[in-house]
Amino acid sequence: MTDLDVSLGPLQLKNPLVAVSGTFGYGYDYGELLPPDTFGAIVLKGTAPEPWPGNPPPRVVETPSGMLNSIGLQNPGVDELCDEYLPRLAGEDVVVIVNVVGRTVKDYCHVARRVSECGGADAIELNISCPNVKAGGMSFGTDPQQAADLTASVREVSDLPLIVKLTPNVTDIAEIAAAVQSSGADIISLINTLLGMEIDVEQASPRLGAVFGGLSGPAIRPVALRCVWEVYRAVSVPLLGMGGASTARDVLAFMMAGASAVGMGTALFAQPDGVQETLQQLRKFRQSCGEFDWPVGRAHEKGD
Amino acid sequence: MLDGAEAASELSVFGATVRESSAEGDCRRLTLAVQQEVAVVPGQFLGVRVSNAESSDPLLMRPLSVADWLGEDRLLQLIVKPVGRGTRYLCRLQPGATIDCLGPLGNGFPLHKLQKGKAAWIVGGGIGMAPLLYLARVLAEKDMPPVTFLGAAGERQFFALEEFSSYSTSLHLATDDGSAGFKGVVTQLVRQHLELAGRPGVMYCCGPDGMLLQLAEISQGQKWTAYGSLEEYMACGVGACLGCAVPAASGGGYLQVCSDGPVFNLREVLLHD
Numbered sequence: 001m002t003d004l005d006v007s008l009g010p011l012q013l014k015n016p017l018v019a020v021s022g023t024f025g026y027g028y029d030y031g032e033l034l035p036p037d038t039f040g041a042i043v044l045k046g047t048a049p050e051p052w053p054g055n056p057p058p059r060v061v062e063t064p065s066g067m068l069n070s071i072g073l074q075n076p077g078v079d080e081l082c083d084e085y086l087p088r089l090a091g092e093d094v095v096v097i098v099n100v101v102g103r104t105v106k107d108y109c110h111v112a113r114r115v116s117e118c119g120g121a122d123a124i125e126l127n128i129s130c131p132n133v134k135a136g137g138m139s140f141g142t143d144p145q146q147a148a149d150l151t152a153s154v155r156e157v158s159d160l161p162l163i164v165k166l167t168p169n170v171t172d173i174a175e176i177a178a179a180v181q182s183s184g185a186d187i188i189s190l191i192n193t194l195l196g197m198e199i200d201v202e203q204a205s206p207r208l209g210a211v212f213g214g215l216s217g218p219a220i221r222p223v224a225l226r227c228v229w230e231v232y233r234a235v236s237v238p239l240l241g242m243g244g245a246s247t248a249r250d251v252l253a254f255m256m257a258g259a260s261a262v263g264m265g266t267a268l269f270a271q272p273d274g275v276q277e278t279l280q281q282l283r284k285f286r287q288s289c290g291e292f293d294w295p296v297g298r299a300h301e302k303g304d
Numbered sequence: 305m306l307d308g309a310e311a312a313s314e315l316s317v318f319g320a321t322v323r324e325s326s327a328e329g330d331c332r333r334l335t336l337a338v339q340q341e342v343a344v345v346p347g348q349f350l351g352v353r354v355s356n357a358e359s360s361d362p363l364l365m366r367p368l369s370v371a372d373w374l375g376e377d378r379l380l381q382l383i384v385k386p387v388g389r390g391t392r393y394l395c396r397l398q399p400g401a402t403i404d405c406l407g408p409l410g411n412g413f414p415l416h417k418l419q420k421g422k423a424a425w426i427v428g429g430g431i432g433m434a435p436l437l438y439l440a441r442v443l444a445e446k447d448m449p450p451v452t453f454l455g456a457a458g459e460r461q462f463f464a465l466e467e468f469s470s471y472s473t474s475l476h477l478a479t480d481d482g483s484a485g486f487k488g489v490v491t492q493l494v495r496q497h498l499e500l501a502g503r504p505g506v507m508y509c510c511g512p513d514g515m516l517l518q519l520a521e522i523s524q525g526q527k528w529t530a531y532g533s534l535e536e537y538m539a540c541g542v543g544a545c546l547g548c549a550v551p552a553a554s555g556g557g558y559l560q561v562c563s564d565g566p567v568f569n570l571r572e573v574l575l576h577d
Binding site for chain 1: 314315316317353357360361362363364365404406536537538539540541542543544545546547548549550551556557558563
């Protein structure tokens with residue numbers, strides 16, 4: 001344990017920063033610049049039962065203080081994850097979370113069971129919130145009953161701590177959160193990207209090959225904070241907050257809204273060298289607080 | 305990574321100070337002084353931050369190929385065409401300004417096939433000439449000077465012609481408007497010369513996808529090996545986000561331009577006009 005440790009339900013993280021799924025590959029793409037043990041936890045790329053090819057390019061486009069992506073969950077499938085990527089992370093001083101995707105309940109259960117059996121993962125994150133796939137993905141995350149049923153099904157096949165990742169593309173995110181909590185989710189992570197698009201006016205054409213994509217980056221931080229705030233009030237399980245966080249102030253804002261740990265994603269692309277600085281700033285904050293714990297939910301005291 | 309490609313060295317974010325910014329046709333040539341060794345080889349690229357550290361807009365680093373690296377003096381050269389917000393920001397930078405760079409990124413042009421004494425041809429189109437300038441110098445220094453073909457819309461779109469000429473055994477120009485050299489596309493010029501060439505050699509190419517597609521066909525017909533450096537929108541630049549995809553020629557999936565390339569054997573990828 002260090003001076004920055006946090007508890008995220010059953011998980012103990014040595015610092016509150018989490019590299020979010022789809023932005024950090026399988027841990028080693030940034031080399032010595034950003035090794036996996038920089039973070040309290042890393043969430044690996046969304047993994048399906050079989051390899052998925054992903055969407056046609058262009059897959060990314062920059063937007064004001066943000067970006068849209070339509071990667072489409074390109075991944076090599078759970079067998080390669082278990083054979084190649086999880087063993088490589090054995091012995092790293094970091095909590096390893098596998099993001100699980102599928103088109104059907106059976107798909108999710110297959111991946112969750114396989115990951116639980118093969119070892120190397122400390123938790124599973126159910127991705128019921130990806131806007132970039134046609135079947136499965138976000139369709140499970142927009143209906144409370146479907147979200148609850150899927151969570152309950154996966155709960156039965158795996159003993160690993162279960163995180164459910166929510167989409168903001170719903171009318172009432174707190175309702176979905178309550179539904180997955182009641183079905184056995186240990187932790188709720190939020191938010192996934194906001195559904196959006198961009199048009200190339202010169203070409204009179206959508207900029208993304210898949211037309212729609214997910215918006216991320218500093219532009220969505222106020223939306224993410226609002227969602228964390230609402231869900232914090234609706235559930236008792238701990239929250240992993242994410243959506244546009246890049247600085248230590250952003251991390252503290254997410255905590256004050258109710259997050260126990262905070263994900264960083266698009267910020268890694270923009271400033272891969274900024275993570276150490278963020279940790280340094282958080283250390284300073286912690287020292288200035290003396291004995292006090294992290295300010296999880298503290299803004300709610302003044303928010304009524 | 306291509307067999308025989310120069311290996312990438314340790315990744316870092318480093319600061320660079322603009323030493324000089326000069327006009328090169330429609331582009332700017334930025335000469336950047338850096339404090340550290342940057343083991344970048346021809347064909348590799350950098351992520352260049354296009355806002356100051358306090359700003360999140362524009363958000364993403366711009367992938368830019370290295371037009372030269374003068375290791376002894378620790379000077380990097382970039383040739384930047386002002387086409388969007390990020391590149392315009394770079395073109396406005398004055399001497400003394402500092403920028404952050406991430407790199408070296410990607411895999412360079414493989415040179416191993418040349419050791420058998422094969423001919424080396426360089427084919428560049430538009431801003432695609434930039435990484436080939438560094439390659440041409442390295443080939444000349446290895447005593448394997450290339451035959452160089454450059455294409456552009458018009459005379460004003462060329463840059464560094466004297467340098468290309470000094471590194472090459474011969475330099476052939478093509479312009480769409482006929483304002484310099486051959487009037488027409490550069491691939492037509494390459495096709496003409498290829499019919500007269502002796503045993504198959506190696507072609508190093510960078511330019512628009514349409515040009516690369518043509519060169520893939522031409523080279524294959526004559527049993528030449530063609531390597532092309534591709535361009536795609538990127539987010540991370542290191543292979544983490546899978547944002548820069550190009551369809552693979554076999555297997556039905558995608559390759560990542562940043563980490564599998566940006567230099568590919570043109571037979572490995574499916575390009576579109």
